[in-house]
Amino acid sequence: MCRRILFVLIAVALVFGIVLSSVAQDKGSVGVVLDVGGRGDLSFNDMGFKGTDKAAADFGLKMVEIQSASAADYLPNVRNAARSGSLDLIISVGFLLTDAVKTVAGEYPNQKFMIIDSVVDAPNVMSIVFKEHEGSALVGALAAMVAAHYGYPNVGAVLGIEIPVLYHFEAGYRFGIDWGNKAYAQKTGTDPKTGLLYTYTGTFSDIAKGKGATEAMLAQGAGLVYNIAGPLGIGDLQAITEAIKAKGKKAGPPFMIGVDANQDWMGDGHRVLASMLKRVDNACYNAVEAVIKGTFKGGLVVMGLDVQGVAISKEPELLAFMEFGIGSGKIGEDDKAEIVANWKSMRAQIPSWIWDAVDDLEKQIISGQISVPNANTLDEMKAVRSKYPLTK
């Protein structure tokens, strides 16, 4: 009797599976090749997925998602995708996929590619890069002023693998901290000389390393920690939450600064002060739209503060991105109101002149009055580091 039930169940499952897989195949398709670390980072990769998914839904396309288990998979994954011949566009999310896209774009000149965070010089590749240094300058200024306001001597930055893209973040952040120190000195008369504690953890997937690095920085008096390593932010936040609980409080300081997606909702809305938004989702959406509308062109697209390619998080994005959290099961629908309330009170605690100063910096960067330094090589990074040492 039991065995018969088992057979029936297996047969039903089999039929169910076959039916599910025979969905209409006559739509166009777009492929997304993700980096190691993959989905679930609540930032970089998830945003790439989100933008492509929305575009696929809006334009009636099928989306195929390929995650890379290790760096050895990059080239085979991109090549397999191109070989299939069925994908209208192949989006590669991340700098580490550069070599793979460069090789395969040459092998399949009629296949359209888009790559995020890297430049591949080929007529069939759209390269989308961001001005992370501009956005990071904003959060750096905020961090320095807020740390000084609460009396913390340092701010921190947890980075991932030492790739040129991350140098953009570090360079902008340093400049921003320095600018924030000067702005605070101008307003109050004392230069807080907020210092920077930073470390490259060497990974974009080992969350425990993020937690460990953050704990070390908090122990040295960091008031805010900027996550520049995608999913490691989850670990960073754990460390910050524990530090806050140890003080018997629920809300920061210390705070985290999120990256890529709006991560302000994490930590119940009062532990992540702001996020440096990198609109990877918009980039993916625009690329798919270009292919559909026939306006796809190979070449470089630069997204900066002026086109909202990067931005510091404000309220509208908070609401939109909370859907992320609900979708991944981290928060419930009913938590939304509480989180927004917490967030507003967290931000209200910071004196309004600090927020005004950050807005002012943004205007000056957009208008070109201020030019945020950038770095693409180790030598350039060293030069920025020696210009803004930010050590105590």
Next chain:
Amino acid sequence: MGFSGNIDELKKTILAGAIGFAAGALIMMLYGYDPISAYQALFNGAFGDLYGFSESLANATPLILTALTFAIGFRGGMFNIGAEGQLYLGALAAVTVSLFHLPSATSFALSLIFAVFAGAIWSLPVAILKATRGVHEVISTIMLNWISQFLAFYLIARILVDPLRAEKTISIAEGVRFPLLVPGTSLSYAIFVSLIAAIIVYLLLWRTVTGFDIRVMGHNPLAATYAGIEKWKIILFVFITGGLTAGLAGAVHVMGRPPTYAIYSGMPSIRGLGFEGLAVAMIGRNHPIGIIIAAIFFGGLLAGGRMMQLFAQVPLEMVRVVEGIVVLFLAIPELIRLFSFLRKIRTPLIFRSKRSSDEDRRRS
């Protein structure tokens, strides 16, 4: 063992594999994925055409070598899991030679030689500790694996780093790479290095006196010592040879794998090759020919798994679950043999140096 004995073992392995695939299919169905299209994609991707087969062979190339490391140790009665740490150093040694911009042929030879050397040197402490102090190799190899990993991180980030692309080491110079065997795939001539190594190990273990001594030591250490085979010599030989193949695995991977021919920060592409080699050795029943077949199968599983994502929309996590289940079931026949063998000869996990109580026991 004999040829007919080997056929029996092969049958057991094939049965285990069938059960493994069935279990994988069950899991996929439970989660709503279609196992038929998934397995179709898997087999097509692994062996369906020249492209897929080349990818499988490319994956198999380093696995054959790290599996040999474990297998040689196993045949000698030891549990050498140091391939991981040794292969890191082999890869680093090969990259280091490229720092010096020597003429291509010299560089090529030196890269291989230093890699092999580096792997062997890293296995020396394990061998010496075991031969002189009875330290169990599982402990010493794991510790050395960790040391090797952090040493590798340091070298990759500080000494060997590419000044223009800080996320990787410098690449192996162009003339020093293994040329592609099949253009448009990842397969290079390095596969021949692995195959030749496997054949050499086979000849070593079954056609030389040293190999005979090793196998006797593996079957029954007491009888071997009684027959005059010196344990410390066997230990040294087994670990050094294992280190040679592991170092070679690292070199072959970094010199043969397009498109980067370098080591990335965090070593994502060579991580785990040592331990996967362990699984390959188990599936291949610790015999060089079995290892070749098992490595190609394993490589096929990895190559086909990618196709499962692309064509059957099975997410990466589920692909890895299925891969894991299949590998687990395939390893069971060898695990059974290992456990019953250990029980039979009552090998203590720590082997003690001579004590007076041993003299008493012998006298009575």
